[in-house]
Amino acid sequence: QVALVESGGGSVxxxxxxxxxxxxxxxxxxxxxxxxxxxAPGKEREGxxxxxxxxxxxxxxSVKGRFTISRDxxxxxLYLQMNSLKPEDTAMYYCAADPYRCGSxxxxxxxxxxxGTQVTVSS
Numbered sequence: 001q002v003a004l005v006e007s008g009g010g011s012v013x014x015x016x017x018x019x020x021x022x023x024x025x026x027x028x029x030x031x032x033x034x035x036x037x038x039x040a041p042g043k044e045r046e047g048x049x050x051x052x053x054x055x056x057x058x059x060x061x062s063v064k065g066r067f068t069i070s071r072d073x074x075x076x077x078l079y080l081q082m083n084s085l086k087p088e089d090t091a092m093y094y095c096a097a098d099p100y101r102c103g104s105x106x107x108x109x110x111x112x113x114x115x116g117t118q119v120t121v122s123s
Contacts, residue, residue, distance in 0.1 A: 001026045002112040004095045009117030016085050016121070022078040022095030022114060030073035033102035035110060036080045038091035038119075045094070047105025049080060058103050063089075085121045092116040 008020040020036070035050035049069035051057040057069050068081040078095055096110035104110075 002097060004097060004112060004114035006093065006095050006114045006117040009093060009119045011120040011122065012085055014086055014121055014123050017081070017083045018085065018119060020080040020082065020093055020095075020117060020119075022080075024076045024078065024095075024097065027097075027099070029076040032097045032099050033104070033110075034069075034071060034078045035096045035098075035105065036069060036078075037094045037096055037107060037110075038089075039094070039116075040091040043091075045107050047107065048093070050103050050105055051078070052102040056103065058105060060105060082119070085119075087121045087123045090119060090121050092118050 003025045005023045012018055031053050036048040037045050038048050039045040048063055049059045051069045051071055066084045070079045094116045095114040097112040098110045101109040
């Protein structure tokens with residue numbers, strides 16, 4: 001059974017940083033495609049960053065140059081380093097996994113989801 005558990009969210013001021021983590025279990029983590037998504041109140045869930053099993057990554061335009069996705073296959077953990085945070089980054093952040101569809105920022109391409117961790121950025 002695939003399980004994803006996010007942590008690291010919190011409240012920061014604009015310009016600050018946070019690092020999110022996603023602990024994965026129940027499957028061969030190193031072979032899976034992983035992604036971070038976020039959903040603000042009243043908005044659709046959107047893709048933030050995705051990473052393939054070989055480490056290649058893609059980012060949404062809104063976070064390029066500020067966010068970095070990475071994975072530690074030995075620890076079965078996915079990370080999202082978020083720098084220069086803005087109030088518009090405020091959202092619930094979700095970790096997602098899929099065994100086949102890699103490098104995608106489309107929500108429908110992921111089969112497994114965590115419960116989310118809240119990020120709040122104040123101006």
